[in-house]
Amino acid sequence: xxxxxxxxxxxxxxxxxxxxxxxxxxxxxxxxxxxxxxIKRFAQRLEAxxxxxxxxxxxxxxxxMPVDALKRSHTVTSFxxxxxxSALAAVTERIGLVATASxxxxxxxxxxxxxxxxxxxxxxxxxxxxxxxxxPDAALxxxxxxxxxHGARYQRAREFYDVVTGLWDSFADDAFVRDVEAGxxxxxxxxxxxxxxxxxxxxxxxxNIARPVQGWPVVVQxxxxxxxxxxxxxxxxxxxxxxxxxxxxxxxYADVKGRxxxxxxxxxxxxxxPAAFLVVGDTVEExxxxxxxxxxxxxxxxxxxxxxxxxxTDVSGHDPDGPLPEIPDTNASKSGRARMVExxxxxxxxxxxxxxxxxxxxxxAFVGTPGTIxxxxxxxxxxxxxxxxxxMVSDLPAGLDAVVDRVIPELQRRxxxxxxxxxxxxxxxxxxxxPANRFFPDA
Amino acid sequence: xxxxxxxxxxxxxxxxxxxxxxxxxxxxxxxxxxxxxxIKRFAQRLEAxxxxxxxxxxxxxxxxMPVDALKRSHTVTSFxxxxxxSALAAVTERIGLVATASxxxxxxxxxxxxxxxxxxxxxxxxxxxxxxxxxPDAALxxxxxxxxxHGARYQRAREFYDVVTGLWDSFADDAFVRDVEAGxxxxxxxxxxxxxxxxxxxxxxxxNIARPVQGWPVVVQxxxxxxxxxxxxxxxxxxxxxxxxxxxxxxxYADVKGRxxxxxxxxxxxxxxPAAFLVVGDTVEExxxxxxxxxxxxxxxxxxxxxxxxxxTDVSGHDPDGPLPEIPDTNASKSGRARMVExxxxxxxxxxxxxxxxxxxxxxAFVGTPGTIxxxxxxxxxxxxxxxxxxMVSDLPAGLDAVVDRVIPELQRRxxxxxxxxxxxxxxxxxxxxPANRFFPDA
Numbered sequence: 108x109x110x111x112x113x114x115x116x117x118x119x120x121x122x123x124x125x126x127x128x129x130x131x132x133x134x135x136x137x138x139x140x141x142x143x144x145x146i147k148r149f150a151q152r153l154e155a156x157x158x159x160x161x162x163x164x165x166x167x168x169x170x171x172m173p174v175d176a177l178k179r180s181h182t183v184t185s186f187x188x189x190x191x192x193s194a195l196a197a198v199t200e201r202i203g204l205v206a207t208a209s210x211x212x213x214x215x216x217x218x219x220x221x222x223x224x225x226x227x228x229x230x231x232x233x234x235x236x237x238x239x240x241x242x243p244d245a246a247l248x249x250x251x252x253x254x255x256x257h258g259a260r261y262q263r264a265r266e267f268y269d270v271v272t273g274l275w276d277s278f279a280d281d282a283f284v285r286d287v288e289a290g291x292x293x294x295x296x297x298x299x300x301x302x303x304x305x306x307x308x309x310x311x312x313x314x315n316i317a318r319p320v321q322g323w324p325v326v327v328q329x330x331x332x333x334x335x336x337x338x339x340x341x342x343x344x345x346x347x348x349x350x351x352x353x354x355x356x357x358x359x360y361a362d363v364k365g366r367x368x369x370x371x372x373x374x375x376x377x378x379x380x381p382a383a384f385l386v387v388g389d390t391v392e393e394x395x396x397x398x399x400x401x402x403x404x405x406x407x408x409x410x411x412x413x414x415x416x417x418x419x420t421d422v423s424g425h426d427p428d429g430p431l432p433e434i435p436d437t438n439a440s441k442s443g444r445a446r447m448v449e450x451x452x453x454x455x456x457x458x459x460x461x462x463x464x465x466x467x468x469x470x471x472a473f474v475g476t477p478g479t480i481x482x483x484x485x486x487x488x489x490x491x492x493x494x495x496x497x498x499m500v501s502d503l504p505a506g507l508d509a510v511v512d513r514v515i516p517e518l519q520r521r522x523x524x525x526x527x528x529x530x531x532x533x534x535x536x537x538x539x540x541x542p543a544n545r546f547f548p549d550a
Numbered sequence: 551x552x553x554x555x556x557x558x559x560x561x562x563x564x565x566x567x568x569x570x571x572x573x574x575x576x577x578x579x580x581x582x583x584x585x586x587x588x589i590k591r592f593a594q595r596l597e598a599x600x601x602x603x604x605x606x607x608x609x610x611x612x613x614x615m616p617v618d619a620l621k622r623s624h625t626v627t628s629f630x631x632x633x634x635x636s637a638l639a640a641v642t643e644r645i646g647l648v649a650t651a652s653x654x655x656x657x658x659x660x661x662x663x664x665x666x667x668x669x670x671x672x673x674x675x676x677x678x679x680x681x682x683x684x685x686p687d688a689a690l691x692x693x694x695x696x697x698x699x700h701g702a703r704y705q706r707a708r709e710f711y712d713v714v715t716g717l718w719d720s721f722a723d724d725a726f727v728r729d730v731e732a733g734x735x736x737x738x739x740x741x742x743x744x745x746x747x748x749x750x751x752x753x754x755x756x757x758n759i760a761r762p763v764q765g766w767p768v769v770v771q772x773x774x775x776x777x778x779x780x781x782x783x784x785x786x787x788x789x790x791x792x793x794x795x796x797x798x799x800x801x802x803y804a805d806v807k808g809r810x811x812x813x814x815x816x817x818x819x820x821x822x823x824p825a826a827f828l829v830v831g832d833t834v835e836e837x838x839x840x841x842x843x844x845x846x847x848x849x850x851x852x853x854x855x856x857x858x859x860x861x862x863t864d865v866s867g868h869d870p871d872g873p874l875p876e877i878p879d880t881n882a883s884k885s886g887r888a889r890m891v892e893x894x895x896x897x898x899x900x901x902x903x904x905x906x907x908x909x910x911x912x913x914x915a916f917v918g919t920p921g922t923i924x925x926x927x928x929x930x931x932x933x934x935x936x937x938x939x940x941x942m943v944s945d946l947p948a949g950l951d952a953v954v955d956r957v958i959p960e961l962q963r964r965x966x967x968x969x970x971x972x973x974x975x976x977x978x979x980x981x982x983x984x985p986a987n988r989f990f991p992d993a
Contacts, residue, residue: 130728130730130735131730131733137728137730137735138726138728141670141760143670143671147640166758167659167758168754168758169756169758174738174741175738177738178734178735178736178737178738179733179734179735180735181735183735183736183758184721184726184736184758184759184760185758185759186667186670186671186759187663187664187666187667187759189632189633189636189664190632190636190664190667190668190671191636191667191671192636193632193633193634193635193636193637194636194637194639194640194671195640196637197590197637197638197640197641198640198641212657213657213660214655214656214692214693216610216691216692217656220630221630221632221633223630224629224630224633224634225633227584227586227629228586228629228633228634228637244754247752247753247754248659248753248754248755249657249659249753250657250751250752250753252752278627283581283627285573285580285581287573287574287580290574290622290847290849290852291621291622292573292580292621292622292623292624292626293621293626293627294621295617295618295620295621298617308693309690309693309695310690310691310692310693311611311687311690311691312691313612315609315610315611315612315626315627315628316627316628316629316630317584317627404733406733409733
């Protein structure tokens with residue numbers, strides 16, 4: 108079967124399961140999130156299944172929840188993205204490697220340089236997930252008593268993006284002539300000194316590394332607030348979205364791609380990949396039972412901690428069996444909070460019910476057989492609700508095995524997913540163009 | 551032959567040859583410094599030869615020299631240390647991985663976390679080379695118009711070290727109980743919140759990663775100025791020194807180890823490894839001819855650039871065939887400048903002669919047969935001028951092959967170097983104790 112549109116699939120792998128009960132599931136590796144030998148094998152399995160990318164979220168603090176909730180969390184100890192993805196680059200050959208890096212708590216010279224280095228080491232497989240970091244505890248780890256407000260974070264993020272991409276363009280692709288006879292290693296006429304001076308950042312350049320293999324590593328973005336959508340339409344090549352319903356996802360898709368048209372960008376040059384939690388069974392009933400068993404392993408202390416984190420405010424003083432109170436506007440991620448509040452009102456949920464959803468993953472889930480899961484994905488793709496998914500597996504290793512061994516072959520059988528990589532770089536596989544160098548458009 | 555003291559050997563591998571003529575040497579790989587496949591093979595060869603560590607210097611800007619000199623430099627494009635060493639961690643098993651990280655232009659939370667992550671990924675093989683970053687161009691890449699002065703940099707470095715080591719101790723070694731039944735991932739009583747508030751840094755903690763395999767990655771230091779020596783005596787476990795003569799090295803060794811005794815530290819808990827440039831031949835004459843040929847490949851534009859960088863001032867306006875003028879005190883590394891000025895006066899060298907030495911490596915060199923090189927190393931070890939060396943090879947791959955295939959076996963034959971690794975961690979191989987956790991001394 109020939110189709111014009113196929114799914115792009117990322118695997119959300121930090122933590123290896125986002126479900127806070129996953130590490131307790133029978134047969135699961137309790138240390139799966141912090142065991143390099145395991146993660147190496149997971150990445151190699153995902154590559155054998157032709158996934159586009161291994162995607163790492165990141166936190167610059169332990170999760171901001173009371174210690175009674177925190178002590179339940181398998182994410183409290185995790186690898187740092189660049190060290191983990193660089194190690195994986197050496198033991199994989201084709202899968203993309205997407206790292207999260209913060210524009211609020213890092214320097215653009217460091218960020219530009221690490222992504223360029225990862226892109227060179229991996230032969231063109233790096234992607235940068237731009238985040239502004241919503242966790243207020245992160246600020247305290249970087250000498251700031253007060254978290255920068257949401258608007259200021261996004262302003263800085265936009266300027267940070269300009270600086271990082273400008274630094275990536277420090278050298279033309281043909282700058283390094285390595286002329287042994289003349290003793291000329293590079294041609295100075297093919298080097299550009301950025302000399303950026305803006306409201307938030309001053310960075311001279313040039314970067315001390317050649318232009319990335321991909322020109323620029325793939326730019327990924329996840330926020331879905333108003334400034335998040337605008338930043339995505341202006342800059343992103345992949346959006347990791349989190350719309351929980353088909354209708355909301357279609358609206359988000361139309362909105363972001365419409366903004367791109369307004370800006371003169373080709374909508375094909377941005378792939379929208381909603382997060383999707385997968386639970387696979389031989390029957391739908393078995394898959395649902397598996398999910399229920401998993402959800403039952405979420406400790407209330409953990410669920411309420413996740414809920415408070417998403418809301419950006421502590422609701423644990425309220426009656427667990429009563430409704431959600433009014434939630435004040437905070438500096439936390441606006442989109443996550445809005446989705447949770449909306450769900451509480453719509454489904455008339457108590458705090459206890461919401462806490463279990465928060466701890467067990469409240470967003471889009473495909474729970475069923477390989478066939479029903481493929482049906483759901485096909486509906487989303489054909490309905491222009493997405494260009495693919497960022498998949499979260501339920502538990503490790505069994506949940507990952509089920510996706511790789513059963514769901515992927517079903518998607519391939521239907522012509523919905525590749526059976527071979529299109530090329531060596533992440534851009535090749537996502538169908539994204541290689542950006543021209545803004546200072547050397549001829550190169 | 552049984553000896554009580556054996557050499558510890560690091561390989562200085564960023565750049566893979568420090569000699570600015572090396573990339574032009576007949577048979578050399580011109581891109582050796584920026585080709586991951588090559589560097590992976592070099593690291594595996596060094597590991598097969600039982601080297602203690604692969605050591606990466608670092609720069610946070612291109613070298614500060616005029617573009618006519620810069621264009622000669624094979625170091626202008628290099629991998630970033632954490633991405634390169636993490637990739638090497640996945641394809642090696644025993645060799646130590648020492649990365650340079652700046653206390654002036656990075657945040658202690660990031661530095662602590664990346665080294666902890668590298669230590670976990672590598673199974674306990676990470677080392678942190680603490681630098682304060684002397685290149686004034688680095689400041690311009692991090693939003694600072696003026697470089698922080700030498701004294702202030704060292705004050706911040708000392709506090710930065712306290713914060714990083716404090717963050718490494720965030721969790722007791724036994725904190726992660728992963729009790730599946732109870733749903734307890736870690737024991738909160740075994741977590742410490744640092745809450746550091748000092749003159750330069752405020753960092754709350756805890757770190758979001760388990761205590762490193764080695765407790766702390768090995769702490770390495772290179773400065774040999776007065777504050778550099780004191781910082782080393784207080785904190786370092788390896789000193790990468792650069793004394794060019796046996797007499798100077800003995801004095802440095804006695805001074806630093808004496809400071810340790812005054813501080814109550816065991817002098818055995820710090821290994822002093824002078825940089826040593828090796829050129830190997832079948833005869834001493836052949837080795838000298840090889841060195842002369844290599845030196846002749848240093849372009850004058852490149853040599854004068856290296857010299858200006860070491861001096862921290864531009865002397866290119868002076869007569870190349872005249873003597874070195876008075877050099878003002880600057881914010882550049884004091885020890886490098888002092889050594890160069892002293893050599894100029896002692897050997898009565900012109901600027902042109904000094905420039906060639908600067909570009910071709912002006913420090914300690916063993917140029918000879920495997921036998922005469924081993925003689926020299928033995929004299930330094932037995933004379934208490936060092937505990938080993940940080941070796942720089944002349945050119946790649948031939949210069950590295952000569953060291954691995956000819957010099958190492960000669961050192962092993964004499965009982966001067968190990969034939970098998972002592973243990974899995976860098977501390978095991980260097981003979982360094984695992985630090986106790988300052989917050990959980992019982993663990």
